[in-house]
Amino acid sequence: MFKNDFPYFQNSKVVYLDNGATTQKPKSVIDSQVDYYTQYCANTHRSNFGHANKATQEFEKVRVILKEFINASKNEEIIFTKGVTESINFIASSFATHFKTVIISSLEHHSNITPWHMQGRSLGNGLEVVNFKENLDFDFEHFEELLKANPNSFVSITHISNAFGKIHDIKTITKIAHDYGAIVMIDGAQSLAHLKVDVKELDVDFFAISGHKTFAPTGVGAIYVKEKFLKDLKAYQTGGATINDVDFNHSTLLDSPYKFEAGTQNIAGIIGFGKALEYINHIHYKNIQSYEHNVYNYLDEELKKLPDIIFYNDISDSIGSRSFNFKGIVHDDIGILIDKMNIAVRVGHHCAQPIMKKLGIKGTIRVSTAFYNDFVDVDKLIEALTKALKILKD
Template sequence: MNDNPCTQIRHDFPIFEVSVDDQPLCYLDSAATTQKPNQVIQAVKDFYQSQNANVHRGLHTLSEQATTAYEAVRRKLAQFLNVQSREIVWTSGATASLNLIAYGLSDSLKKDDVILLSPLEHHANIVPWQLAAKRTGARIELLPVDAQGILQLEQAKALIENLKPKVMSICHASNALGNINDVAALIASSKSSGTVTVIDGAQSLLHLRPDLQQLDCDFYVFSAHKALGPTGLGGLYGRYELLNALPVYQSGGEMIDTVSFSGTTFRPAPEKFEPGTPNIAGVIGFGAALDYLAAQDHDALFQHEQSLYQSLLQQLSGIDGIRIWGDTANNVGTVSFNYKNEHHYDLATLLNTHGIAVRSGHHCTQPLMAHLGIEGTIRASLAFYNNQQDISRFIAALKDTISLLEE
């Protein structure tokens, strides 16, 4: 895919009209959050302007319209992921989804059961499991990752066969390094042990658009804002019999079947995990994001991202003193690097004066940074709305920044 269609797509994103310190914005932080097309922004505005009402609770016209639009997005997402709509639960994001699952699966964990994670995980896919282990006496084990930050697949499969974990929760793609993990192979290896498999899809929903029936995982979590949608919304897919077997996580209105002072009964999934008034505008905005993505040629967009990624890798590798981390052969388009002994914070701060938006720090992966023997990195993460000019501006700004630091 050349920059021509990319240029047309870029016009859909009003953020690129913004300047930073009198410089055109060069946005390379899509792993943190993606930018939103006009269609998503307009959908949220239209809801509040002409359709605002609560869902599921009213017979009046606005409520019925809001409910219809809201539930249509659940079906749309189910089709996007190739699952049943009753297997989709709305939450506030991937973090809330992982907490819900870890809390719910605690009932099935006992002393010395194995919860298998990897050193690549975001804190949100570590801490909930630590709490579950503390509650139940289960123990956490780690999949093998090499000194570059790459999962060792054959060793991992052997470890799964040996440990027979009760739960395995791993990222589809690393938020810090961009590595694409072969989660399908790991899931397949776990089947004979009856392991419950949880996939953190925060970085994969947009770039990889997984078919969850083919992936064959038990749970999959995501955040809408990392796939063109609004913030404050996400959700999870759960294989229905497993999802419905989880205990209630939070309680309130809407998820109730009957309430009396002698006892309360709850509705089945997904409703029993959706108490209170949901993020209706966020769901409707996410529906517009799904429509936008469905209208694009996914393969062409992915090839465009990969072309930009390879260009970025090549040009970064040409700068003496740059150390790139992670799996550059299987990556969603994220480059995580250091320059000599310069602090990542200093580099990012100076890059910002050129209008370059990158991320610096540990990226909520402190255990991974400790494994790599560093405090943090500079992370430049791409999406399909980026173009070659972004790469050129970034490299030029980085060279200027390095020159300034070495004066």
């Protein structure tokens, strides 16, 4: 239904089911970058000739689009980064260092684990992990126990697990954390591709955003920072575009967001990010969610018909990613075989080794969908999996 908007699908025979790693880009996103580079390529926030002014205007327009897209209060709350990994590292090193304890979930991507290790934190030594229950459910009782036992906590939780598609109840997590005086950051890498996000309704303090997982170019993202925390946020790096005044003895920085966006940004990428958000607005989340849920449910139904399949959670509160294995089969072998049949999925630990170790596995086969996937894609996947299983079992 939506594939005609994406040049990749006109140029490839691949059934693309690796959207958790990166999404394809609509033509409007690609065209906007070509337009920038061929029609008004200039740096932003520096020169004042015509094309430089246009580049700055187009760049800053995206900040407004993103602010409205997630219902932030002010433009100053939107800080552009390279993506969620940089956003988390930025807040970890520029804001969260003084918190005695950081609390994360069991389903985190490495990008929300290793930054805390770099601060010298380890399990029980400045880092705590909320248990998971059956069906990979978040253990709210354990969460409260950790908050009670660890005043002065910083909570950093993924919204949607990239490995399993599990959706955390962020509104409830945030309310409980705030009741204990904790600050909350959300890894929203997988969020905007699937769900409407309202940072005011969620009441989060920080929300990390990925562009390339949201139909935008790679190397682009943002961090939402609730206004009251901007004054306590230190610059992650400084230099060009951050400066108010400099001499050899002293320098003063601009106000947010510019003090946090040092150097020349990925201008074309950010302009493309704006077009991706406009595209989502154009087709509407209600259509995205309705269509995607139908395909996701169909995928689950068809996978369950395959012999000896192993799941690790149901899809009652999941979206996007579906992870599984087959009894007695190495997941890498499946990936290699179905790639020969033009099926693109991801196999491995999906940058989520800790939860894989907890489950006693080395990795999974992960099928991750987007709204442009359809029933035909699922049928081709099932056909390829069936052939691969026959080859590996014969």
